[in-house]
Amino acid sequence: MYEKLIHHIVADCKELFNADVQPIVSRPDEQFGDYACNVAMQLAKELGQNPREIAAALREKLQVVDGVKHVEIAGPGFINIFVEDEVLVGDASNISPYQHHEGKEVLVEFGNFNPLKTVHLGHLYQTVVYSAIARLFERSGATVHTISYHGDVGMHIAKAIWAIGEEVGWKPQDLKALEDGEESDVSMRNMKTIFGSYYAKGNEAYDADSSAAESIREVNRHIYDRDNQAVNDIHALCVKRSMQYFDTIYDELGVSFEKHYMESETAPIGTEVVKKNIGNVFEESDGAIIYKGEKDDLHTRVFLNSEGLPTYEAKDLGLIELKRRDYPGADKSVIITGNEQQQYFKVMLAALKHIHPEEAAKTEHMTHGLLSLTTGKMSSRTGNVFGAQSLMDATRAAVSKAFVDSEVQRDIYLAALKYTFLKSRIGGDIVFDVQESVSLEGNSGPYIQYAYARARSILRKKAASEDEITGLEADERSLVRKISEYEEVLEKATKERLPHHICTYLYELAQKFNAFYEKNRVLEHEREAQRLGIVHFYAEVLKDGLETLGIPAPEKM
């Protein structure tokens, strides 16, 4: 109905006033109607007419639209539209009407876990956000290619490799301890601790000892040039182990990737691209190759440093070349990073515009905020920060304590974890309380899962029939009206790339149903058939919404 109304209003404004409008049709407070439009007030100034008169003219037109019951004009000129019950029931029963990205090929990429580094909360958050965005595109009909990008080169890697190399005397065959570890979850975590301590060791030496710093820089060059067997072997082993460890986290989260790209692959290609464009895009300055962003109202950034090594900027250009090679048919390329890279990306994309303008045009960079904890003292004395693994463990523990006998603890755990991250708007920083994130009450993932399980429980007792739902009572109508909003919510979430709209809606819907259910019987009631039908629609929306967010919807809890 929503799209139909917009269509009618556009046509009517054209016909009546010869005006081109982009009307906003909203779902007002229930007392004002099922849909509301403010186009009359927008047009009032343009036409020099009284908004209520404009509204009155539109009202005549809208009143005869099929499915519209009546139209009221309120306040300064709101057009409030009341529709027939069947319209709401129809919309409530149709949960996948919009396919905005049908036939489109979309790449969704994020730069995430870096080999040899610990996985912290921000990485976990980013992973959950990323997979929800990818699902939104999928849900709206796109073919989505999921891509991850990992920093396996750079000073942080060089520091760790140097420390390992020093310890084993640069004989990688002595790395038995690393190679032979069992690949169980626990041993993978140990591996991360081991890598972390090597990194710390290398970092310390780099700051304290200038000769160590020089040899670390040398290791760094070897990593780029791949010209030292010992460095290559240690590097390969460390990356392999790290990626195995990351896979355990991805598996746990139910996230998967079509392709992983590594900076070691993108670096040489990016370097090539930059070198090829010196003179027309890039220029030399103080021994480095830079892009002057000032001509685009941005700032200058280094693409190749004075040692000739590519910075992240050049590597990113290399990654774009790889994506062009691997996905020539992509219509859109979405990249998700933290806010701090916002201005950096503008410069990189400005440079890209000179190299591949069409690629720059289809690239969309979206950013998310920082994650922090309310209780700042989550790091223990030993220096272990409260990382991704700690949060996952804490959440899992809370779930197994609260749902001792449940067969779906994993599903509930995923709901608690993911919903915590997804319920806030993407973009701003998020401060959260571990206790609250682990909470299973109120506005939480498990609350919505529970709502679904309750609905399924009713439907197990008696299945919804195919009977028509007619003669809605006030409470029923109100619930159906809410269910019918789902398609609009989905559309909004997809267009704005903001999954939290779905969370907000699902929570409101579940609350509304719970309130209805509290005072109205479903089974063994004279309107049982109709009510079972409504419960069925409600359950379908909850399930679809949860799954779009990447959260499972178990039948029983």
Place this chain on the structure above:
RNA sequence: GCCCGAGUAGCUCAGUGGAUAGAGCGUCUGGCUUCGGACCAGAAAGUCGGGGGUUCGAAUCCCUCCUCGGGUACCA
């Protein structure tokens, strides 16, 4: 300094040009042998950072100031 972003109830957040600014947590009051109480009903709690402006209408747009975060050439 310059360039971004943020500031809404005690805390964490929705609301981003519309009608009395909404939730969760916390506090207080009530409701469970009941279709699943992991729930529901209700109360208290707000100068929407301050000030100015645009508009029929501003938490939302513009200007300005304050506070915090980020970026600002060889980190990502």
